[in-house]
Amino acid sequence: MAALRPAGDYDESYIRDMSFLRRPWMNWFTWGVVLIVLLLPFLEIWGLISSANPSYARYTWWMNILNRIAYTIVALQGLNILTGLTGQISLGQAAFMLVGGYISALAMTYWGLPIILTIPLAAVGTGAIGLLFGLPSLRVKGFYLAMATLAAQFIIPWLSRNLWKDYLGGTNGSIVAPVPTIFGYEFSGSTNMFIISFITLVITSVLFNNMIRTKLGRAFVSVRDNDLAAELLGVNLFSYKLKAFYLAAAFAGIAGALRAHTERGIGTEFNYTLDISVLFLGMLVIGGMGTNLGPFLGAIFVILLDEGAIILGETIAHAFPDQAGALQTSFRPIVFGVTLIIFLIFEPRGLAHRWYLFKAAWRLRPFAR
Amino acid sequence: MNWQLVPQKFIDGTLQGGVLALIAIGIVLIYRSSEIFNFAQGHMLMVGAYLTWMFAEVTRNFTDNKTVILIVAISLAVISAVALGFLIERFALRPMTGQPLLSIILMTLGLSQLFEGIIALGFGVEPLQNFPSVYSSADSWIREIPARADGTPIVFLNQLVVPKARFLAFVIALASCLALILYFRYTDTGLSMRATSENHELARSVGIRVPRVFGLSWAIAGIIATLGGILLASISGVSTSLALVALAAFPAILLGGLESFAGAMLGGVIIGLSQALVQASAVPVVRNSFDIAPYILLLVVLVFIPEGLFGEKRIERI
Numbered sequence: 001m002a003a004l005r006p007a008g009d010y011d012e013s014y015i016r017d018m019s020f021l022r023r024p025w026m027n028w029f030t031w032g033v034v035l036i037v038l039l040l041p042f043l044e045i046w047g048l049i050s051s052a053n054p055s056y057a058r059y060t061w062w063m064n065i066l067n068r069i070a071y072t073i074v075a076l077q078g079l080n081i082l083t084g085l086t087g088q089i090s091l092g093q094a095a096f097m098l099v100g101g102y103i104s105a106l107a108m109t110y111w112g113l114p115i116i117l118t119i120p121l122a123a124v125g126t127g128a129i130g131l132l133f134g135l136p137s138l139r140v141k142g143f144y145l146a147m148a149t150l151a152a153q154f155i156i157p158w159l160s161r162n163l164w165k166d167y168l169g170g171t172n173g174s175i176v177a178p179v180p181t182i183f184g185y186e187f188s189g190s191t192n193m194f195i196i197s198f199i200t201l202v203i204t205s206v207l208f209n210n211m212i213r214t215k216l217g218r219a220f221v222s223v224r225d226n227d228l229a230a231e232l233l234g235v236n237l238f239s240y241k242l243k244a245f246y247l248a249a250a251f252a253g254i255a256g257a258l259r260a261h262t263e264r265g266i267g268t269e270f271n272y273t274l275d276i277s278v279l280f281l282g283m284l285v286i287g288g289m290g291t292n293l294g295p296f297l298g299a300i301f302v303i304l305l306d307e308g309a310i311i312l313g314e315t316i317a318h319a320f321p322d323q324a325g326a327l328q329t330s331f332r333p334i335v336f337g338v339t340l341i342i343f344l345i346f347e348p349r350g351l352a353h354r355w356y357l358f359k360a361a362w363r364l365r366p367f368a369r
Numbered sequence: 370m371n372w373q374l375v376p377q378k379f380i381d382g383t384l385q386g387g388v389l390a391l392i393a394i395g396i397v398l399i400y401r402s403s404e405i406f407n408f409a410q411g412h413m414l415m416v417g418a419y420l421t422w423m424f425a426e427v428t429r430n431f432t433d434n435k436t437v438i439l440i441v442a443i444s445l446a447v448i449s450a451v452a453l454g455f456l457i458e459r460f461a462l463r464p465m466t467g468q469p470l471l472s473i474i475l476m477t478l479g480l481s482q483l484f485e486g487i488i489a490l491g492f493g494v495e496p497l498q499n500f501p502s503v504y505s506s507a508d509s510w511i512r513e514i515p516a517r518a519d520g521t522p523i524v525f526l527n528q529l530v531v532p533k534a535r536f537l538a539f540v541i542a543l544a545s546c547l548a549l550i551l552y553f554r555y556t557d558t559g560l561s562m563r564a565t566s567e568n569h570e571l572a573r574s575v576g577i578r579v580p581r582v583f584g585l586s587w588a589i590a591g592i593i594a595t596l597g598g599i600l601l602a603s604i605s606g607v608s609t610s611l612a613l614v615a616l617a618a619f620p621a622i623l624l625g626g627l628e629s630f631a632g633a634m635l636g637g638v639i640i641g642l643s644q645a646l647v648q649a650s651a652v653p654v655v656r657n658s659f660d661i662a663p664y665i666l667l668l669v670v671l672v673f674i675p676e677g678l679f680g681e682k683r684i685e686r687i
Contacts, residue, residue, distance in 0.1 A: 087471075089470070089471050089474065136671040136672055139671070139672060139675055140671055140675045142470050143406050143474070144623070144671055144675055146406075146474060147619055148671050150616075150619065150664070150667075151620075151664035151665070151667050154660070154661050154664045155661050155665065155668075158657075158658070158660065162654050162657050162658070274616075278478045278482065281471075281475055282478070282479065285472070325493060325494060326490055326491075326492070327490065329489050329494055330486045330487070330489035330490035331490075333482040333483065333485045333489070334482075334486030334487060334490065336479075336482055337480065337481075337484075337485075338483060340475065340479035340482070341461060341480065341483065344465065344472055344475060344479065345461075345464045348468060348472055
């Protein structure tokens, strides 16, 4: 990246040269934003906003959205490792979320583990399942691999409905995920869960952004760009593809655990369908594949758009009450589909690319448009 | 295994496989001409079924003759499917030429979301009644198998049921498969489609109008999807779940090999059989597995014969 820096911006120490947030103000800004966002749920916990407050409904609505955005970004970071960096298409991210949610909920219910342990457990366990469905990637790629992950998307929910019915909920399709407790404090509801989701998101972001720059991340990118060349350079394709599958599923498992404890339940009842996996892929493309910012921009943009579509649908449904059902359900897929198509045609590199262009234009002003 | 169920399930599976094969053929067609994997085929099929229903409802205002309604509805639906195919190709996939595989797959997935939304907006989410069909779903040929004189049955079962609607679907699927094989082998446009699939630039240099070939293949795929939609809807009714049924066509294609119509046909039948035969099992869990049997088969095929039964062995072994 050094070549893209403006004149006069150079590093005085190797530590600064290697650091991700290269300049002090970046550090202050990032951690400041993290701190401010983290303080949001404490508005309610410290009693600054209560149900008596007129804006309470709007506050909880926003906390709900923020929580959804937080765990969606974690899932997208996983998908970004697999699809964005390694170039393997996955249509099964939602199914892996289901696995993670189950592992966390079961571990908490039956073993009484705290959430600090169940989330890593969900990551490790889901990663193992992801490895299983990544095995075909040793022989096939591209469309064929997409089919293998499509199989995961159908087989995993089926297994949860048909095997070990006492533990997995059987035909009901769901089990209860307990309220996580840390030091006696119950994290119930989206507002409280947002603390856990957001801290997890910060940790996964640090891991993800640093992973890209290590040997592992560079090997992934080399597999994506040219697998034959990567193998010639000594990158073991088998091992790195499986590592990508493991990491993608592990991130999905973390996201699934967070979602399960937020929704207080896990199972096929809670919509972990192919549509969700497609939504994730769409978010990644809209955000920008293979970039640090992609998962953030994609999740925020698409989820806000999605909520906007719901509000739009309900507003129009008020005007035409006889068509209410159709209007409420149809706007989300239409808005998402149109957005995805427009992005694929006009900005295939996503919002992240637009942002880099904007930054470059800003820096080069007045010499560039 | 409940062996007495097996012959009946065999018939059911083969007939169901015929419809899957028809869907699979539509996907193979697009792949053969433009190397695009059309995940929206199931939704095109759903759109076709809904359009047929809509045109039938409109026609009912003018006439009571069932045959007229059916013919008018189907022909109008097929015409709009051709238009839809051209539109998709022109406005969604032509801008994607040269983009990576993932973008193109995502484009078809985006299209399928769009169709889902538009259908929900236009027709609501409830399944629709009064689909015009040649045979009702209960209409079937029943072959009673007589018992021996002493009362013991000759085979394990005493009757075989062949639903007429499914049989018709199977015959139409078989006919379109044959027609497409002949079309690709013996006609100029079919040959130009194959040439385009091999290499766009070379095809263009020998005078083939590549965009027109793409448009044509999408139009034909639209027709096939509409036919499949009509057949499926006449069996199981018009609802948005039609699109999900069609996803089972992908295992069929991989099993048959991506480039082969005969392979798609055979793959469809094998997938249909696998779905039906597991239902004859004595173990409840296996009996319930009919909706994932195609995908388990898919994983097996991917690991052991990735090029499929009739596909060209040009997969890169990596």
